[in-house]
Amino acid sequence: MIDIAQDTAGSAIGGRVKGIPSGVHTTDEARKRLKKRYSMEARFKAYGIGAIAMAATFLVLLLFTIVGTGLPAFTYNYVSVPLNLSSEKVDPANPAGASYNKIIRDGLKAELPFASDRKNRRVLYSLVSSGANVILQKQVVADTSMLGGTGPVAIPLSDFADLYVKGLITQKNEITTTSAATVSGTEGQVTITAEKPEFGALIAALKSYYENEVTLLSDKIEARGRSEVSVNTKITGLETRLKSEKDPLVVQRLTAEVESNREALEKIKSTLETRKAELAVLQGHLANIENGGTLNNKMPSFFVNVNGGTIKAEKVTPTSVSGTAFIPLSSDAAVAAGQWGVEELETPESFRKFSDKEIAYTDYLVSKGTIENQWNSIFFKSGASREPEMAGIWGAAVGSFWTMLVTLSLSFPIGVAAAIYLEEFAPKNRWTHLIEVNINNLAAVPSIVFGLLGLAVFLNVFGLPRSAPVVGGMVLALMTLPTIIIASRAALQAVPPSIREAALGVGASRLQAVFHHVLPLAMPGILTGTIIGMAQALGETAPLLMIGMVAFIVDIPANPVDPSTVLPVQIFMWADFPEPAFQQKTSAAIMVLLGFLISMNAIAIVLRKRFERRW
Amino acid sequence: MALEMTTDTESAMDTTISAPPAVSAEGETLKMRGRDVKVFYGDKQALHGVDLDVRKNQVTALIGPSGCGKSTFLRCLNRMNDTIDICRVEGDILLDNDDVYDPRIDVVELRARVGMVFQKPNPFPKSIFENVAYGPRIHGLAQSKADLEEIVASSLQRAGLFEEVKDRLDEPGTGLSGGQQQRLCIARAIAVSPEVILMDEPCSALDPIATAKVEELIDELRQNYTIVIVTHSMQQAARVSQRTAFFHLGTLVEEGLTNDIFTNPKDQRTQDYITGRFG
Amino acid sequence: MFWTYAALLLLVFVAANVYGRFRALQVAGHQLSVLHSRPTYHGGYLAILSTLPAFVLLIAWAVVEPRMLDMMVISANAEVIEGLSKPELQAFLRDARAIAFGGIVAFSDAGKEQAAEVFASLAQTSFVLKSVLMVGLVLGGLWYGNRAIRPTMRARHFVERTVMGLLILCSAVAIFTTIGIVLSLIFESLMFFRQIPILDFVFGTHWSPQSAFEGAGAEHGEANTKIFGAIPLLVGTMLITAIAIIVAAPIGLLSAIYLSDYASTPVRAIAKPVLEILAGIPTVVYGFFAALTVAPFIRGWGESIGLSVSSESALAAGLVMGIMIIPFVSSLSDDVINAVPQSLRDGSAGLGATKSETIRRVVLPAALPGIVSALILAISRAIGETMIVVMAAGLAANMTVNPLEAVTTVTVQIVTLLVGDQEFDSAKTLAAFALGLLLFCITLALNIFALRVVKKYREQYD
Structure with missing residues (x-):
């Protein structure tokens, strides 16, 4: 492998190694090399630390995710309502046979008397677990001392209501107000008029929504425009070929192709028209946005809390908001500054499975102090269920x-x-x-x-x-x-x-x-x-x-x-x-x-x- | 940390290199000097203040019964004790005029200058060529492949192994006989061109013929290198060394010309040891 | 029934034990020194003799009886059963059993009632027969043992031989398991290959067993043979495995190096448990993590830089699987790195090498065979891993090497084919066993190879 001429002079055993001067390790050059070697060493060590840190990060991330999502499930929210368990509702001889569903619904109705029409009542009933009646039945059968009167009983909320109370459905932001306001009524459509422009946040939300829509639509229009141009070019190309083409079969095919492309072009043009019209409408809204507009369910929802009631904002101007009163107001008296407030629900209604009305009702129950967070014993005591x-x-x-x-x-x-x-x-x-x-x-x-x-x-x-x-x-x-x-x-x-x-x-x-x-x-x-x-x-x-x-x-x-x-x-x-x-x-x-x-x-x-x- | 250290080292060394080398009473250059060296393994003290000089281009033998601290002292000279977590060294050890335990001294450079051959031959599981080329490669001593080949061949020649292995340089080093392996390790050590070579009972795992060859080699190496050898065998010390130091229970009992130690020891313990009363 | 008898036998065992001791003392005239074996062994002797044969009979009966009953019922009701397909026959027997022994009856008819009567009477006969045989065996054992007890009897030898036999039997369980795995996989796979040519399976490039029975031939259960091609599954498996190894190999190896050669004691005291916890987390948790966190994250990241990423991308599954096998790689590499003798490290340090130079140029090359086999074992583990891919990888058998697309793996398909209701003879179900055989062969080959390398490597430094 090595092909070096034997050097007779230096081949003596025990001599100095040829090619390396003595003191080679203390030269400046050697020191420079050493510096490099040490930076290599440091890098290598850093790789090792990095690897360990990465493994640890993965572990922490995993545990953090699991604990973060899992921890809320160890507790559950119950609504505590007085239930009529007197003998006329529940037969003491056969407590299992009673209609607990009705008992619970009656109890809820008494809590929120204003939710009187069928639609509202359905919303109300959906707040408690659909298995609540079974749980209540078991509770009563196990402990018959509950019978014979009306007393508060804790009933598990539905899964979405529970998630909402735990803050996992939407982020809520309080917007404080600084001026006094008047209200137009206590029920149905209510308008709140503030002395000063208080509803900037709503208008800002409206504005960003429209701006976003405009951008999306403009992009679409641009894309359509591009395809219009390309189809046009194609048609021109086909027509040129058609002019020089002699073969009747090919002519026939090309003509058909031109025809279909023309149709496509027409379609594109008409969509473009509608889109442009839509854009004009949107831009009109946007130009006028400082004066207010109509909110929809693809943007954050806003509640106005005044006089013990909750109004869902539907129309907004800088100084007034009007909308449906989900929770009726106690009076239509004017309110002083700081006595009323606006609440923003960040997740738009159409992106969540818990409607604004359900949120309003749940908030009402929370404000009445009837909702309590308990150790989730159902989770530890029951078997599998679809609910x-x-x-x-x-x-x-x-x-x-x-x-x-x-x-x-x-x-x-x-x-x-x-x-x-x-x-x-x-x-x-x-x-x-x-x-x-x-x-x-x-x-x-x-x-x-x-x-x-x-x-x-x-x-x-x-x-x-x-x-x-x-x-x-x-x-x-x-x-x-x-x-x-x-x-x-x-x-x-x-x-x-x-x-x-x-x-x-x-x-x-x-x-x-x-x-x-x-x-x-x-x-x-x-x-x-x-x-x-x-x-x-x-x-x-x-x-x-x-x-x-x-x-x-x-x-x-x-x-x-x-x-x-x-x-x-x-x-x-x-x-x-x-x-x-x-x-x-x-x-x-x-x-x-x-x-x-x-x-x-x-x-x-x-x-x-x-x-x-x-x- | 290492980076800052080297820059400091440079200045430290620049000042010391120019200083004249230390000289013994007889006028011989002192390559290494140990002053009041104490070594602790955890709570146990293994060396109790050793003063020992190593003269340039001579073979110094460290003898003494097992556990007397001679290997410990040897491993202090190039800081191989650093690899043992619980080991702590006090006192000064000077290489020329540099304190090897000075925190500014770079251990990698120190070990390149003070090489080591171990008790059991420990060739790397690589080819013979790669074994010898390892040191020059990591220290960047060869500019080209031809350079490297020259260094390897030359090192093997100096270690008296070239003739035996020149046709099978790409075979694994572990395939050689014990004596050849040890000479390969010596070749590997001198390929780095150290100033001092430490040998920790280099022949204890070898048969007599291989031992003779290694001893011969040690004697030859002396002209160009300073050698410190730990040995169990007093005959070996007598054969290869110019000076001998006798260790007992972690202290240096006596040091002097090998002839004097063996013929006319001053201390009773040395006398007892070399006449075989204990050991 | 089984447990009652087992309990009774246990009682007999204890009683015979006590009696045997007493009897031994009696025959020895209460002089312990004349006995060859201590009384305890006489007790054990009698207990084994009286209960072991009966116990073996009990187990054999439990295994064979249902089968025998079914066969006899079928032959007794041949005219009712005629013309029933296999699943119908199973339902028939199930209902008849339920009528006879109690249980949930799907629906009842005269034929089933009749079969149930046969069942009941046969079960009665079987019960009597079993009881008589067992009592006979117990009494016979007691009688023989009682006669045999005398001072010179080597009861200890008998007991010890029996115990030794039991020990051998237990250590053979491992062999039986392997035989069971191999036989069951091969047997079912052969049935599969009778329907689908083996070459279509091994080299086929199209996999969609869910469409097996659509279209023509569905009536006769004849599957289209071209839809059982395993190649797309293998490609998917390899893709995910490759991603996993790309993640795990450097992290695992560097961790092992750092822990064995650099880390101070406190760092090791923290880092080792971290790796051990990673190793101890169930795979279903990793799967959930992959599906809940990693896949959406990768999707979002891909979208943010303008890539279209499948929500069940191979990357997500591979990444999480890589995390899972990090501790596997690191602990195996740790072993081999520590097996490199200190003398080599010293030799390198003695030449003035830095730590990293020693590791890169001496330790790693010396440990290379061991590290390679560690990686092979890790690959084998990744190939056989199920839950992560079931939860995070897709079902569509795409032939792609794009890690952003969804692929499926062998294990995912085994689970998909076998979870839920199934007929046992259909090509779809049997295909799972063929896939299982494929998986078993691949992992076995990898394991044997890796263990060989490790063994050789260990010998090198012993």
């Missing part, structure tokens, strides 16, 4: 419990027994080598393949029930087995041979030596491995989907063969539901699951720390 406010994790948690019970009772004894055999007794031959290779490979088999095994063998060959924790437990046991075996073997290996020799030396059999002396010493390590394996199993989803644990099951499973689902699968199912309230539920369920996992891992770490023994 977000009725859905809970208890069913899934119990399912997880049964599944883990089956997994543990199978994988722990089998895993420990296998580890003992392989570590303590197995001869070193091909058979045991095969088992070892097998275990290592099983540890890396994708979990979903275990699900396929469960489906094909446990369900279809053995005919075990679908969706049952017992099957899920068996599949997960097979999946965690390698983890437990590997951890147990490591724990057994860590027990020094002197212990075994001591036991054998006093005449114990090998089995006795292992079961009486080695196994107890290895137990902390084995338990640590088992807990980690169980934590893995608890978070596992994919194989359980295969054996049907993804079913929608309302009942709480009472034993390991009842159909049920488990926490991670519940999370998976909820994550797919479109209702925004389910997003919170999903995150909250994840928090519960992570809570379990973290405490399991913490126990494992404590166990390892406490019983760690150095030999």
Whole structure:
């Protein structure tokens, strides 16, 4: 490889290396190189720190997102209304048979007497959970002392009302006013006239809306204009070709093409006309905007709160607003400065599923102090439901419990027994080598393949029930087995041979030596491995989907063969539901699951720390 | 941090380089000087104030029973102890006139000037060529590929290995015999052109023939390099070194011409050790 | 029923144990020294002898009985059953069982009533037979064991051999699992390949099993063979895996390097748990994170720079999957980097190399085989990962390498094909098993290869 002439003079063993002067490391040049090398070093170190920081950022981001969305779901808002539970409404002999729906509706009607026509009443009823009657029924049946009179009962709000109260539907901004105002009436269409121009914010919103519309429309018009030009060019081109073309067939085709292009051109022109007219209208509005205009539901909504009532702004001028009074005013007296205010709901009505009227009614209930935020016991006590406010994790948690019970009772004894055999007794031959290779490979088999095994063998060959924790437990046991075996073997290996020799030396059999002396010493390590394996199993989803644990099951499973689902699968199912309230539920369920996992891992770490023994 | 350090170092060095080298009573140049060197591993003190000079172009052997601190002292000379977290060094160690533990001294430059050969041959899992080329490459000593090849060939020649390996330079260094591996490590060290070479029991893992070759090499290297060697074997110390220092329980008991130490030790402990009463 | 018997056997086990001890003491005349084995072992001997055969019978009965009953009912009601298709037959049996043993009956007719009667009487016979056999086995065991107990009897050897047999059986479970996986996958896949030629599956470029039974041939359940091409799924899987590795490899590797060679103890005390927590988060959580946060973010980012991004882009799924396998890469790399002997690091430092030079030029090249195999294991993990892609990747089998488009993966399709109601023999369901086989083979090959490399590499420094 090296092709250098042997230099006779300097080839002596022990001489100085040719080509490098002595003192080369203290020259300026060397120092310069060193500087470069150190900046390289610093860069490399920074990459390392960057990598760690990135991993940490991901974790923080993930936890932050989950906790941020999930935390509100741990509490729920209830409206506390006096309900008539006297004997004429509820038969004390048969409390379950009463029409609780009506009782609740009557109670609500009494709270908001002004919501009297059918439309308003429907809005009002939609504020409470559609499952409220069932909950009330259960409450009454469980506690009959509630019967026999009228007393305040807390009723869960609907999911959207709850989200609104938690501030998750729209941002609300208070706009303070500085002058006195007069109102034109207390009900229906009401106009508020302020002494000074107070409604700049509304006009600004109107203006930005129109400006936006104008830009959009102008862009459209421009695009249409461009296509008009291009179609025109095309037609001209076609006509030129037509003039020089002789072949009658081609002429026919080209003529047809020109014809269709002309039609298209006409269409474009007419749309352009309408668009331009629309634009003119919009620009007219915009030019006149300082004098006010009409608000619509594609822009932020505004409420004027005056004299205990709420008016939704529909028309605005700099000094006056008129609109429907959602909540009637207590009087039409003039109000002093600072005694009335304007409220902005940032999300436009058409972009949310909770209407302005619902917001006004909810705000009214809030202002009356009837809404209370309670610990969300429904979430922890109930099973699955299509209604977000009725859905809970208890069913899934119990399912997880049964599944883990089956997994543990199978994988722990089998895993420990296998580890003992392989570590303590197995001869070193091909058979045991095969088992070892097998275990290592099983540890890396994708979990979903275990699900396929469960489906094909446990369900279809053995005919075990679908969706049952017992099957899920068996599949997960097979999946965690390698983890437990590997951890147990490591724990057994860590027990020094002197212990075994001591036991054998006093005449114990090998089995006795292992079961009486080695196994107890290895137990902390084995338990640590088992807990980690169980934590893995608890978070596992994919194989359980295969054996049907993804079913929608309302009942709480009472034993390991009842159909049920488990926490991670519940999370998976909820994550797919479109209702925004389910997003919170999903995150909250994840928090519960992570809570379990973290405490399991913490126990494992404590166990390892406490019983760690150095030999 | 490292960046600021180098600029400071330059000025520090500029002032010191011009100073005349320290000289011993006999008129020999002192390449390295240790003054009151104390080393602690955590709470345990491994060296209790050692004063030892290393003379230029001589082989200084450090002998003593196991755990006496001779390796610890050796590793102080090029700050290899830095890699051990709990290790702390006090006192002064001077290379020419620079204190190697001065915070402004750059450890990378120090180690380039004070190379090291370890107890167990530790060739990198690369080819023989790459092993030797490693140092010149990282220090940027070669301007071109031809330069590099010349340095590698020359280093292998100086280490007395070239004839044995010239046909298989691209084979892995780990495939050589133990003695060859150790000479490869020496070649690797001299390819950087150090001023001092530290050897930590370089022959303890070798058979007698390989040992003889390495010892021969050490003797040859002396003309151009200052060598400090830790050894377990008193015969080896007698064979290769000009001066010998005897360590016991973390202190330097006695230092002097190798002949004097072995024939006429001043201290009873040295006497006991070289006559084999303990060790 | 099963559990009652199991509980009874447990009772017998305890009782026989106690009696065996007593009996051993009795035959030894209460002189322990004359016994070969301690009384405990005599107790165990008797307990095993009396309950183990009965227990094996109980399990075998539980596995075989339903099958036998079904077959006998079918043969007894041949004229009613004639002409029923397979799912109808299953429904028939299910209803008949429900009538006979209680349960929810879909609808009842004379044929089912008749079958239910057969069911009930057969079950009765089976029950009696089982009970008689079990009692016989228990009594026989007790009688034999009781006779065999005498001072010279090597009860301990018997007990220990039984325990050893159990241990061996347990360690063979791993083998049985593998055999079970391989057999079930191959068996179902063969049924699939009987309907769809294997070449159409492996090399086909069109995948749309949902349209399998539309159009002509739907009547006979004959699937169009050209819609089961696995190539688009593999391309999608590879695309997402590649994105994941591009994210995880540098971050994981650099973290491992930093933690093993640079980090101070307090930094390590914080960074290690961070990675461990990342490793411990269930994949369904990552999936939710991908769908809820990352996908909309990428979409919004793409739109802001004028790119059209699918809401189920491969990028989102790949990115989150990359985050998931960071700890996997870093812990495996950490192992191999730490396995590089300190002497090599010292040798490099002794020549005046900086830390990063040592790492880049000595440690990493020395650890390269191990790092490569760590990455291969990570790839295998990413290929087999299910929940992230199910939740964040799409269903449309696009053949594209554009990370902003939606792709689908092998695991997504397995889940889609098998979740929900299914007929077990349809090509659609069986296709999932063929995909499972494909997945198993790919990951197995990667794992074996990677483990080999690791093993060789470990030997190098041992």
